[in-house]
Amino acid sequence: MKVLKFGGTSVGSAERMKAVARIVCDGERKIVVLSAMAGTTNTLVEICDYLYKKNADGARETIATLERKYWGVIEELYEAEEYKQAARDAVRACVVSMRACIKELFTIYEEKEILAQGELMSTAMMQLYMQEQGVKSVLLPALDYMRINKNNEPDMSYIRTSLNDMLKSVPEADMYITQGYICRNAYGEVDNLQRGGSDYSASLIGAVIGADEIQIWTDIDGMHNNDPRYVENTRPVRYLHFDEAAELGYFGAKILHPTCIQPAKQNNIPVRLLNTLEPQAPGTFISNYPHPQDAHTIKAVAAKDNITAIKIKSGRKLLAHGFLRKVFETFETYKTTIDMVATSEVGVSVTIDNTRHLPEILDDLRQYGTVMVDENMVIVCVVGDLEWQNAGLESRALSALKDIPVRMVSYGGSNYNISFLVRQEDKIPALQALSRELFG
Ligand code: ADP
Ligand code: ASP
Ligand code: MG
Numbered sequence: 001m002k003v004l005k006f007g008g009t010s011v012g013s014a015e016r017m018k019a020v021a022r023i024v025c026d027g028e029r030k031i032v033v034l035s036a037m038a039g040t041t042n043t044l045v046e047i048c049d050y051l052y053k054k055n056a057d058g059a060r061e062t063i064a065t066l067e068r069k070y071w072g073v074i075e076e077l078y079e080a081e082e083y084k085q086a087a088r089d090a091v092r093a094c095v096v097s098m099r100a101c102i103k104e105l106f107t108i109y110e111e112k113e114i115l116a117q118g119e120l121m122s123t124a125m126m127q128l129y130m131q132e133q134g135v136k137s138v139l140l141p142a143l144d145y146m147r148i149n150k151n152n153e154p155d156m157s158y159i160r161t162s163l164n165d166m167l168k169s170v171p172e173a174d175m176y177i178t179q180g181y182i183c184r185n186a187y188g189e190v191d192n193l194q195r196g197g198s199d200y201s202a203s204l205i206g207a208v209i210g211a212d213e214i215q216i217w218t219d220i221d222g223m224h225n226n227d228p229r230y231v232e233n234t235r236p237v238r239y240l241h242f243d244e245a246a247e248l249g250y251f252g253a254k255i256l257h258p259t260c261i262q263p264a265k266q267n268n269i270p271v272r273l274l275n276t277l278e279p280q281a282p283g284t285f286i287s288n289y290p291h292p293q294d295a296h297t298i299k300a301v302a303a304k305d306n307i308t309a310i311k312i313k314s315g316r317k318l319l320a321h322g323f324l325r326k327v328f329e330t331f332e333t334y335k336t337t338i339d340m341v342a343t344s345e346v347g348v349s350v351t352i353d354n355t356r357h358l359p360e361i362l363d364d365l366r367q368y369g370t371v372m373v374d375e376n377m378v379i380v381c382v383v384g385d386l387e388w389q390n391a392g393l394e395s396r397a398l399s400a401l402k403d404i405p406v407r408m409v410s411y412g413g414s415n416y417n418i419s420f421l422v423r424q425e426d427k428i429p430a431l432q433a434l435s436r437e438l439f440g
Contacts, residue, residue: 001209001211002215003209004031004033005180007216007217008035009038009219010035011037012038012039014075014076017126019276020032020034021126021135023276025175029174029175030175032176033202033205035180035181036181041115041181044114046062048110051101051103063099070091070125078129083129083132087125094120095117097113098113098117112189112190112191112192113190118181119181122179130177136172137173138170138173140163140166140176141178143182144166145162145163146204147159147162148185148191148193150186159205160208164208164209180197196254196257207269210269211269213269213270213272214271216272219275220275223237223255223300225300225301225438226301227253227254230427230432233435236282238285239290239294241286241289242261242271244416245284245286246258248300248381251381251383251419252303252379270287271286272285272286273286298382298384299383299385302380303381303427304379307377307421308351308353308375309351309374310349310352310365311349312327312347312369313371313372324343324348334356336357339353340421342408342410376423377421377424379419380420380422381419382434382438384416386415388412396438397438400434400438401420403429404430405423407423
């Protein structure tokens, strides 16, 4: 069985939902994972912001506007009044849940309850549309099988048992529809897999059912060789290795949530990136096997914003024994992940993207030497078959950036990437220069 995930824009209107139905109704049994309609989760975040700021009227107004928007979609989506009414009832139930969260003391629990409503609405509407079309589809409530543990990691054995039991209990279905993004946590509360997490849901579902393939359907024809939001004339990459896709997702290629690769890779389930607006386009095929034609080539470039670089110059003349351990332990103490590292005889530079504990980290690091910080930096990541024996690839990437000040370079950490740290204002020129040099 395949797992097909459709993102926000793919279910962003009645017309788009009908297009999804046309794609999924091909006679093959499958699991369809849906995001919230485009813009909905942002609106839900806005509602939560109002409630944290104790602006109940702002929240009520935004909820009412959202409800009206859904009514418009419902009017267009269904033929029969019976289905329109059922869909209005389903949306209203979600609106009632949102309003129940308007409380004097608004906490993270109410926030997560509100954030879950987008996927609950889109899936309820799609399920009713399938029923109206005469498709034997079954709604699988993600809150009954998707769970994270105390470390916020997926509880794989629970997910495997619960979902497979659920599937066995309704074997006669043509299609299963379920929510991306939402889950319960170790305490049974409603929770989520972080923004953009529907890709992760699809991958986890694929892993636990041993899917033949996981398809991520979105609004573009696969992973492009550069970020189409900043660079013109980007082209889709036909094949990627899981490790290349993981680097690109992690370093900013928004089409793929970084967490989504690992469950698929571990279970050797290929991932296909496809375009709802152009279903015949081949998209990108991601697997554990490199494509022979791709040997010695650079595939794509991505960029990750909001990076802070920290340089620690050792107090001693030569890099002392134990210095690096102490530096890395400081970041570990504050549960802060390091992305890039560059060392020299007298010091080390690292980058982080989570600055929540930056003041404490800097205080601690000052015991070991002089500390300097560069904020508003960007990691530009070049991905491909970058094994060190493939001479010349790293020098092409470097020469593309000859006019741009580069704060750090990281190469050799894997066979798949070379990363450059540049200033935020140099990000777009850097991406464009790399496209010109590497992809013509
Ligand atoms: P969805 O809502 O379907 O999950 P996203 O907005 O999360 O879709 O991801 C798709 C978007 O990712 C594209 O519209 C595109 O603007 C952006 N994107 C960024 N980098 C890339 C890339 N390298 N290739 C393709 N799309 C990319
Ligand atoms: N709806 C959620 C979001 O907008 C999850 C997703 O779309 O992947 O972040
Ligand atoms: Mg996405």
